[in-house]
Amino acid sequence: MKRSEFIRSLGLSTSALMAVYCMGTLTSCTKEDTPAPTNNNNPTTNPITGKVDFTLDLTQTANKELTANGGFLYNGDIIIARVRTGGFIALSKVCTHQGTTVVYQKDTNDIYCPNHGSMFDITGKVTKSPAPAPLKMYQTDYNATTMKLRVFES
Ligand code: FES
Structure with missing residues (x-):
């Protein structure tokens, strides 16, 4: 069986094949994210007063x-x-x-x-x-x- 016949036998359309291809290379399909600001998550309250x-x-x-x-x-x-x-x-x-x-x-x-x-x-x-x-x-x-x-x- 030829490759094109095999793909047709799966019942996938051209767009479905492109979607599968893009999923495999997703990192190259998206733009670079802006880094998120730091969240230090250090304690913020005084343990005695309970205030920030x-x-x-x-x-x-x-x-x-x-x-x-x-x-x-x-x-x-x-x-x-x-x-x-x-x-x-x-x-x-x-x-x-x-x-x-x-x-x-x-x-x-x-x-x-x-x-x-x-x-x-x-x-x-x-x-x-x-x-x-x-x-x-x-x-x-x-x-x-x-x-x-x-x-x-x-
Ligand atoms: S404007 Fe709706 S959550 Fe901030």
């Missing part, structure tokens, strides 16, 4: 995103960004609409939810619905000498 209070060491590789303006990362449920003007912000990363993880956008200097398009300013205030409430904001205190960033709630 942690310190990130920006000399550590895990926190390197915060050494450049526009970088951001997650620690637990908190997004920490070094905004494009160099200051730091820390907000809840949980969108108040349906809980999707938000991202910091360097170009527009705001916070965006990729699920339904809600937007927040860098203080967490809603600037575009459907999010019904602001993102909780935390205090930041950066020591440029030690390169340590404390995130806490008062």
Whole structure:
């Protein structure tokens, strides 16, 4: 039996054969993904007070995103960004609409939810619905000498 006869005997169409071929080479069929920001998942609360209070060491590789303006990362449920003007912000990363993880956008200097398009300013205030409430904001205190960033709630 010839190869073309064999393929026809399987009952596969040309498009079905191309789909099978593409599945086998899927990595070459997709564009390269943008790397996801780090989520350190370190403890975020003070065990005594129960309030958010942690310190990130920006000399550590895990926190390197915060050494450049526009970088951001997650620690637990908190997004920490070094905004494009160099200051730091820390907000809840949980969108108040349906809980999707938000991202910091360097170009527009705001916070965006990729699920339904809600937007927040860098203080967490809603600037575009459907999010019904602001993102909780935390205090930041950066020591440029030690390169340590404390995130806490008062
Ligand atoms: S979950 Fe964020 S806008 Fe809907």
